[in-house]
Amino acid sequence: MPQRPLAALGGLVRDHRGPRKLRETATEIGISAATLLRVESGRIPDVVTFGKLCKWLQVDPKSFLGFPDNDKGGPEKSVAMSAHFKADRNPQEATIRALAQMLLLAANPLIEEPPA
Secondary structure, three states, rough: OOOOOHHHHHHHHHHHOOOOOOOHHHHHOOOHHHHHHHHHHOOOOOHHHHHHHHHHHOOOOHHHHHHOOOOOOOOOOOOOOOOOOOOOOOOHHHHHHHHHHHHHHHHHHHHHOOOO
């Protein structure tokens, strides 16, 4: 899985939107037009918006967060997590990475193979 810098998210979104209108695309993603404009301008979105954007872009969020691809060819496993942080509307990239690592480490026992 290729690693992408989190700062590249806005450009990917803008490129994927292409000539389509901002409001039309925001509705398709499930976010406000103002939020879409902020992301395209380089702001880092909250966790929920980040998830919606990754789904719309059809990219694995791990590719932005610096996690290795641990796919061993077995059945697909996933854990869905979301959080809403009201205290900090503009978190720093280091904070986002640290929280993502913490959540994935906490979820690791949930996604490991059960003993045979």
